[in-house]
Amino acid sequence: MAFSADELRVLRRALALALRPAPLPADEVRECLRLAESVDEAISEAGRLRAFLLADLARYREALPGSTTGYLELLQDALAAGYRPQPDDLAALRSLRELPLAAALLVRCQGIAERSVRARLARTTSSTPAAAAPATPAPRTRLTALPGGLSATGPAPRKPAPADGPPRERPMPKPSEAFPPRKRPAPPAPPAPPGERREAS
Template sequence: MAFSADELRVLRRALAQALQPSTSPTPPHPEDVHDYLRLADAVDEAARESVRLRTFLFAELVRYRAALPGSATGFLERLNGALDSGYVPLPDDLAALRRLRGGRYDAMLRRCEHLAELAVRARLEARIPAPAGAGGARAAAALRARLYALPGGRCAADLPPRPSRPVPTPGEVFPRRRHPAPPPDPEPEPASPPQPSPPEKPGPPAPEERATG
């Protein structure tokens, strides 16, 4: 971020005002206050513009990486600009550079591998706790120190007396109602014995028997 000559003069006045002894501070001039606010707005706008630019560069990098190998030149330019703005190369970027061949791509691959390794080391160092030195020993001793009662606390006499018998629970005071048991199923009726079939009636005599008679 670069400042103009006028902005640098305003920044110097603001720093001088901030570094004054707190015993006898001099109130700033109204015009100086106006310049301070205008400089703060300009810095905020520049920061927002930087975020928008980085977002655009990263989106362009993803688009050119997806169009490889036809967009190799554009991908290399976007990756270089993203690295200059603080971009940490991703595994997809390293894989894309390994697929490309050439002196420029090999140099960019070495640069990206170095930056990725530094980022991994920084994350690992942030996760590993620092060794306990003299300060850690003092903190542990303070944790093991005896606790003392502070003035204004409550002693045992101020606490309400404990009941002689335990307080009944809501389940004991209001027991659940027992639902009546369902009636038993009716017993099945015995099967009736089979009825005898009626005797068959004799049929009419045959014609031959009638003729002989």
């Protein structure tokens, strides 16, 4: 991707503003926006060209061995653009390795593929936490004896003596025990005869 002299001037100005923010005149703001649009268009165009290149490469690969020359040229262009060879490319180059260019491209593609695999494994390893050593179990909390239970470390609890234990429940009294019948008053004594009354007096 190449910039014109005017675009480079705008780009330098934008970079300077990124380092030292300052108010911009309206015309410089418009120039920065136009440059951003140009960069976006160039990126989109590069993406379209890459897609066309890869599509042509696939067509030439499928037409092998009759399209050997075109395939090898397209593969070189694709590699220069950052293309990572696929297993189909490696298989095609192995079938053509009698040709010096195909043999050289095979070595180059195998190196790229190996580096790609190593990078992918490194990313996987870094994202997956290493197996940690078995952690030492935390010390157990000292258990306290609960009523009716056993202490984890101490002797068995003493059985409560009759004086310590809860009062025993008494059987429910019968109604005759709770409310005993009243004693009837004794009948009055009969009056004494007159002679006895005088003696008593």
